[in-house]
Every structure is written in structure tokens, then in C-alpha cells.
Amino acid sequence: MKTRSGIPARVRGHLATHAACGVLMACALALPAASAVAGDIRAAVHDRDGKPVADAVVVAVPAGGAAGAAILPGTAEEDQRNKEFVPYVLPIQVGTRVTFPNNDNIRHHVYSFSPAKAFELPLYSGTSASPVLFDKPGVVILGCNIHDWMVGYIYVSESPHFAKTGADGKATLGGLPGGDYSLRVWHPRLEGSEQATARQLAVPATGAADVAATIGLTPDFRARRAPTPGRGGY
Known part of the structure; x- marks a missing residue:
């Protein structure tokens, strides 16, 4: 005996199963979008x-x-142009590595004595050999041994x-x-x-x-x- 729709009951069962799976998959795909809301x-x-x-x-x-939320720190850049640090203030997350390219036609000597990060990049031009890792939160004051007016700040945040x-x-x-x-x-x-x-x-x-x-x-x-x-x- 045929069903009212003309589809055997066994076939209709398979179709219902596939339809249910499709609904579940659609719901699963919708979950990340729902959880991605933010303010x-x-x-x-x-x-x-x-x-x-x-x-x-x-x-x-x-x-x-x-x-x-776990947001992996990336890289950042503190440039030197026209004998100034650019940007004047650079906010970053703890764990960020910062490069200090020198785009002037003279050499600079970058340093900091700040507790959050003490370091020194002796006289160089172009791009320094390796980026500097900022692994503690706090304010890092930058200076240049050659140009006293050159001052910059890196704010290292514990929060992303x-x-x-x-x-x-x-x-x-x-x-x-x-x-x-x-x-x-x-x-x-x-x-x-x-x-x-x-x-x-x-x-x-x-x-x-x-x-x-x-x-x-x-x-x-x-x-x-x-x-x-x-x-x-x-």
C-alpha cells in the first residue's frame, strides 16, 4: 500500500533523518555567530x-x-623620522615585539631605563637587528643618546x-x-x-x-x- 504522498515509509524515514541532520548542522553553524557578539x-x-x-x-x-579573552599579542613598530619617535605614544599588549626602524639619514641610539623594559640599541641606521620583546606591563620611556629632545612612550597593557x-x-x-x-x-x-x-x-x-x-x-x-x-x- 502506497502512502498518501506516493513515497514508501522506509524512504520517508531516510529523508526525515537527513532533514534532521541538516537542521542540526545549520544550528551548529549558527552558534559561532551568536557567540561572537561583542560590545x-x-x-x-x-x-x-x-x-x-x-x-x-x-x-x-x-x-x-x-x-x-585570549588575544595573542602581535608585532608593532616605533619609527624614527625627522629626529622624532613616531608615534609619540605607542600602546601595545604584553608580549608584543616592537621593531625600531630608523628612517632618518643619520644614525640613532635608542635606549630606555624604565623598570617595565630596560634596553639599548646602539648607533644604527635602517632597521635594528631584531625586535624588542615587551614582556611586562607598564610605561616605557624612550630616548636617544644623540638627540636629547627625542622622547617617546610605549604603554604596555596587561589587557588586550x-x-x-x-x-x-x-x-x-x-x-x-x-x-x-x-x-x-x-x-x-x-x-x-x-x-x-x-x-x-x-x-x-x-x-x-x-x-x-x-x-x-x-x-x-x-x-x-x-x-x-x-x-x-x-
Whole structure:
């Protein structure tokens, strides 16, 4: 006896099994997309006069102090151009290796005495022999033994969630798992401690959390370039 659809019961059983497998596979493929949802932090940093602060590093650490999702550190570059460190502030994650290419037509001698990373790259031009591993969190102040005004900063974050503000004082930290975070701000001229800027912030699983931070800045005591342009020099 034939079924109403004209398909034997045995064949219909096989078709049903294949259909169920197809549904399960589709659900499995959909799971990563569902678990990949993440939120953002949109930060705006100003000084006490209401002016936007550039080169401020905004860091978010998950509640409890954990480093958060496992994000492998990569590589970064701290250039030397026109007798300056470029960028002036370079934020990186712990475990990042940084190269120090010299794109000037003179040699530089890069060094740091900072507790987070003390190192020295003797006089060289072009690209140094090997990158430098930054394996401790903290602020690393860069200098050049030949040019006293050359100062740069590498901010080594224990968290993979960080960003640097632009000229408009704004920075976006993207792709954070939803939850509670401790947010803090650092700047080379920050008045007071970085920890004093910390605040608690809830990040949604999707969408963005907006936060405004006001920080005090100390005067800029960077050494003036010497000699003056057009009068020769080193």
C-alpha cells in the first residue's frame, strides 16, 4: 500500500533523518555567530579646560582583574623620522615585539631605563637587528643618546582591550565581551596616578557604552629641538 504522498515509509524515514541532520548542522553553524557578539566602549578624554586630549591611552580590564579573552599579542613598530619617535605614544599588549626602524639619514641610539623594559640599541641606521620583546606591563620611556629632545612612550597593557585617542580626544575599544570592566586613562603628562582615573563600566553584549573622562595635565617640559632649523646641526 502506497502512502498518501506516493513515497514508501522506509524512504520517508531516510529523508526525515537527513532533514534532521541538516537542521542540526545549520544550528551548529549558527552558534559561532551568536557567540561572537561583542560590545564597544566609546571614550572621550578632555582636560580640565574642556579641550580634547590626544595620545591618551584608554584601557579596559574585566572585573576581577583578569586579562579577558585570549588575544595573542602581535608585532608593532616605533619609527624614527625627522629626529622624532613616531608615534609619540605607542600602546601595545604584553608580549608584543616592537621593531625600531630608523628612517632618518643619520644614525640613532635608542635606549630606555624604565623598570617595565630596560634596553639599548646602539648607533644604527635602517632597521635594528631584531625586535624588542615587551614582556611586562607598564610605561616605557624612550630616548636617544644623540638627540636629547627625542622622547617617546610605549604603554604596555596587561589587557588586550585598549585604544589611543586621536586629535579629537576620542577612542573606541571594540569587540569586548559584555560584562563589567574597570576603565582607566593614561597620558605622558597625566597629573596624578593612572589608578586614580579608574571607574567601573558595564559593557553591553551588543552596542556601545559611552564614557567621558576628564584628566589633569602637567606642563609639557620636553626639551626643545636643537640646533635651530637652517643652522646645521646633528
